[in-house]
Amino acid sequence: MIVQTDAVVLHAMKYGDTSKIVTLYTRKYGKLKVIAKGVRSAKNKVGAALEPMTIASVVFYKKQNRELSLLSKCEIAIPLKHLFAVEEKMAAGLALIELLSMTMHDEHEDEPLFSSVVETLCAIDGSETNTMNVFIAFIIRFIHHLGLSLTLDACVHCGREMGETTGGARFQLTEGTVVCSSCASTSALSGMPLSLGGLKSMHYLGRTPLGRSTGLTLSVQVRDEVLEVLQTFMRYHMAGMRPLRSLAMLSR
Ligand SMILES: [Zn+2]
Structure with missing residues (x-):
C-alpha cells in the first residue's frame, strides 16, 4: 500500500x-x-x-x-528557519522529539497530538524570547491529552485558591494535585516542593495559547524547577520515560 x-x-x-x-x-x-x-x-x-x-x-x-x-x-x-541556529530553540525542539520517541507507541494514530506537535515546533521556531515556555506549555497539554490530570488552582486539602496563598506548595506526584504550605506544615501531607512562582507559571502556561506562552519571563530557577516537576510527574506515570537529555544543552 x-x-x-x-x-x-x-x-x-x-x-x-x-x-x-x-x-x-x-x-x-x-x-x-x-x-x-x-x-x-x-x-x-x-x-x-x-x-x-x-x-x-x-x-x-x-x-x-x-x-x-x-x-x-x-x-x-x-x-523551520531558526530552529537549528539558536541553542535554546534546538534544545526545546530536540526535547520535544525525545519525549515523543520515549513515550509514543508504534503505529498509534493520534491526529490531534500530531497537530499539536507541529504547532509546537513552529512556535519554538518563531519565538523571539522565552522559547522554553513553549515546550513547557506543550508538556502540560501532553499530560492532559494522555488522560493524566494536573490540578494546580487550589489546595487539594483545604480548597484555598493557590493564587491567594503565600509561600510555596507541595506537588503530589500520585494525583497531580497541590497542597498549600499551611496544610503541608500542619498535616503529614508530603510531595515535591514547588515554589509559588513555579506553580503560577505552570498554571498560566497550561491555559495560554502556545504562541502567546513566550510573553511570560521565567527566571532560570523557576524554568528548571517547572521542567523538573513535570518530568518527574511523567516519569512517575509513564512507562519508558527517562530524564530528557536534550535539556542539558540549556545554558544555566
Ligand atoms: Zn491547604
Whole structure:
C-alpha cells in the first residue's frame, strides 16, 4: 500500500553504505520506521528532509506486519528557519522529539497530538524570547491529552485558591494535585516542593495559547524547577520515560 502523510522526523541513523533508517512521527500512523535507500549519496535531495525535527511530507510503501516501510519521497513541508541556529530553540525542539520517541507507541494514530506537535515546533521556531515556555506549555497539554490530570488552582486539602496563598506548595506526584504550605506544615501531607512562582507559571502556561506562552519571563530557577516537576510527574506515570537529555544543552 502506497501511503502519503505528514511526518515529523524523530531520529535517523545510517544503514549500510548509502541508506538511513528513519523514525517518523506521522499524522496517519503515529510513530513508525522507514528505510530511506540511497539518501546518503551527494546527489540525493531527500537527505536534507531527514534531519530530526523536520516537518515533512512523506510517501512510503507500507506492508502489513513489516517493521520497516520503504520511503519513496520526503520533502520539507514547513520550513523551520531558526530552529537549528539558536541553542535554546534546538534544545526545546530536540526535547520535544525525545519525549515523543520515549513515550509514543508504534503505529498509534493520534491526529490531534500530531497537530499539536507541529504547532509546537513552529512556535519554538518563531519565538523571539522565552522559547522554553513553549515546550513547557506543550508538556502540560501532553499530560492532559494522555488522560493524566494536573490540578494546580487550589489546595487539594483545604480548597484555598493557590493564587491567594503565600509561600510555596507541595506537588503530589500520585494525583497531580497541590497542597498549600499551611496544610503541608500542619498535616503529614508530603510531595515535591514547588515554589509559588513555579506553580503560577505552570498554571498560566497550561491555559495560554502556545504562541502567546513566550510573553511570560521565567527566571532560570523557576524554568528548571517547572521542567523538573513535570518530568518527574511523567516519569512517575509513564512507562519508558527517562530524564530528557536534550535539556542539558540549556545554558544555566
Ligand atoms: Zn491547604
